[in-house]
Amino acid sequence: MKTKFFYTFTVLFLFVTHKAQVGIGTTTPSNSAVLELNSTNKGFLMNTIALTSITSPSPFGSNVEGMWVYNTATAGTPPNNVIPGLYYNDGTKWVLMSINNDLPKIGDIKSSMATIDHDGWYLLNGRNVSTLPSISQTNAATLGFSTTIPNSSDRIIKGKNTSESINATGGSNSYSVTQANLPNVNITGTTSSAGAHTHNYTNRGVNYWNYNAGSINTTRTIDTEVRTTGASGDHSHTISVASGGTNTAIAQYPKHLVVQYFIYLGK
Known part of the structure; x- marks a missing residue:
């Protein structure tokens, strides 16, 4: 048994020494490859281990750059958690290998x-x-x-600002239109003909003076009297302009x- 082992070891040593390429399933491995696998019905089975976090080398003693493993565990705390998949080690952490950049x-x-x-x-x-x-x-x-x-x-989802916290809700289901929300325009109008009216006033321009010039009554006109309407003539007018509205609620949703x-x- 020892003799057979010695011969086998000697042949393997000479093979490795004189031919740097190793082929499994082929006798002519590529000169550019250290190891070449060749099979029509078999694959390469990566070693499977359970990682604990992308920042922890466990179960290895330290991070080894270039190390490849297939992780079977779902573990760790986000954002450093791991999920089942193929990982490589970049010397400081484990990196999940994926062709999808939007994981x-x-x-x-x-x-x-x-x-x-x-x-x-x-x-x-x-x-x-x-x-x-x-x-x-x-x-x-x-x-x-x-x-x-x-x-x-x-x-409607919105981005937070400095005064808000994540998951905060805001907004209102009802809205009130106030005067400040209206455009700055002038609304003018006139009263209808039914608003016509008259004012009564006392004419203080003529006074009657009665005296007798013999047997004849006579009058005297005073032209310097001031003539104004009485206080009872003070009044105001109101005007209403119909909006045509029906108190319909504002639809605040955009398309x-x-x-x-x-x-x-x-x-």
């Missing part, structure tokens, strides 16, 4: 024609977090949703397409 991250929001939860995306309908799967409950809590997830039903909103909480 969803925990907390991503999307609109969709779908109406039910799917692939880790959960409908924003204000439900209790306790009704979600355990991993989604954990991820929701990291986003600040410990009791319920937001409700986007019949709401829109109805969709559903989802949040990604992992799967």
Whole structure:
């Protein structure tokens, strides 16, 4: 047995020494490859391990640049969590390999024609977090949703400003139009002919003086008397202009397409 092992080791040593390429399934591996696999009905099985976080080298003792593994675990806390898939190590962390540059991250929001939860995306309908799967409950809590997830039903989503907090709701279901909301225009009008009227006044320009010049009465006109209307002639006019309105509520929605909103909480 020892003799056979010695001969086998010697042949392998000479093969490796004189031919740097190794072929499995082929006797003529490429000169540009250290190792070439060749099979029509078999594949290459990557070693499978359970990662704990993209920032932790575990179960390895340290990060090794160029290390490839297939991760089987769903673990860690966003944004450093890991999901099943092929990872490589860049010397400082694990990086998920994917041809998709738009892999969803925990907390991503999307609109969709779908109406039910799917692939880790959960409908924003204000439900209790306790009704979600355990991993989604954990991820929701990291986003600040410990009791319920937001409700986007019949709401327009807007970006936050410095005075608002995530998941805050605002706006109003009713609006009042005040004078300040009206355009700065002058409305003019005239009274109808039915508004015609007269004023009575006392003419103080003529006084009668009675005296006798013999047997004849006579009068005297005083031209310097002031003539004005009496105080009872003071009055005001009112005018009304019909708006033609019917008290119809303002429709505040712009043109829109109805969709559903989802949040990604992992799967």
